Amino acid sequence: MTEPEIRKGLSGVVVDYTAVSKVNPDTNSLLYRGYPVQELAASCIFEEVAYLLWHGELPTPDQLLEFETLERSMRHLDHAVKRVIDELPLTCHPMDVVRTAVSVIGARDPRAEDSSPEENLAKSIRLMAALPAIIAYDQRRRRDLHLVEPRDDLAYSANFLHMTFGEVPELAVVSAFDVSMILYAEHSFNASTFAARVITSTLSDLYSAVTGAIGALKGALHGGANEAVMHVFDEIGSADRAEEWLDTALAEKRKIMGFGHRVYKNGDSRVPTMKAALDTLIEHYDRPDLADLYDQLEATMGARKAIKPNLDYPSGPAYHLIGFDTAMFTPLFVASRITGWTAHIREQAASNALIRPLSLYNGPEERHIG
């Protein structure tokens, strides 16, 4: 009998259809509901992209107004969530704070078990609106600063930065941040989205699926790479040290964070757009040294391994320049990806089959006690 083929890490395995996004490594393109992500980043705000991912169409002006009004009405940090965050030690990772906060929101929602499409959409919008307050408050308490209340006269990204830093930065900074939110929003069956779909497939609730997805995103091979990139930049220090640092790291068989991708083998479709946003920030904050280090490490990695950067490579230094602590970078990814995760949760629920693959046993042969 021939053994079934094992595809470690489900590499190359197609497990289902999705209408949410299309990642095409051959054309190096990424479409959200049919729209190229670069076009969305150039013409839309994050709120419109969230609406698109959930509804399948971009909002009309009236629909956008209604959606914005709803999102803006739910931006306050719930007192119970704040109390729980206050109990968490500053030694814990900010991803643990986000994961715990979502869990608390779920436990306090009397409709948590209602997984109807309408109720799951309402929960998705509530989480999108609540996450900036959670992340901004966690960033501030780590700096011994008080909570900043949301402003409902500001769009999502401007309000997010206002709640984090106590002021709205210049338009160039807000726009670069908004672009990052759009680019991070969705990427088909990546590990965290798949985790959310596995949990949904058991008929569990949306909050459980999102909590699991946050856990999957935390790892350095996935979302955790954006913060790991910044640690690499800190470790290297300056462009003139990049070559030597990389040669040592590769000799030690280290994975270089922010490079490589399971699907794209010829470069990540989102990198040019995020690199342009990073360039704006580099100019705004007058940090040509960071640009030199970025370019030198990319060029050396290209020369040594022919491996290209992924989205986390430009996003890490961009969030650093905006002023976030490095440990807050992956929660920012959560704030964006909540839209994609919940679009997939609703898609999985609408056409469900329990996700349960097989394994090939390679433990001891059957044996008996005594």
Ligand SMILES: CC(=O)SCCNC(=O)CCNC(=O)[C@H](O)C(C)(C)COP(=O)(O)OP(=O)(O)OC[C@H]1O[C@@H](n2cnc3c(N)ncnc32)[C@H](O)[C@@H]1OP(=O)(O)O
């Ligand atoms: C938004 C996102 O989540 S994007 C991904 C973010 N993650 C990272 O940046 C972490 C660093 N990158 C990696 O670890 C990998 O590229 C992954 C996990 C993202 C994808 O990996 P896989 O598809 O499993 O490819 P795999 O790890 O098998 O790599 C293939 C080869 O390229 C090498 N390689 C791939 N990425 C890297 C890297 N970043 N640094 C060094 N070598 C690498 C592997 O060592 C392997 O070499 P080998 O064939 O000689 O053993």
Ligand SMILES: O=C([O-])CC(=O)C(=O)O
């Ligand atoms: O698709 C992946 O495997 C990882 C990724 O880039 C993402 O989730 O944005």
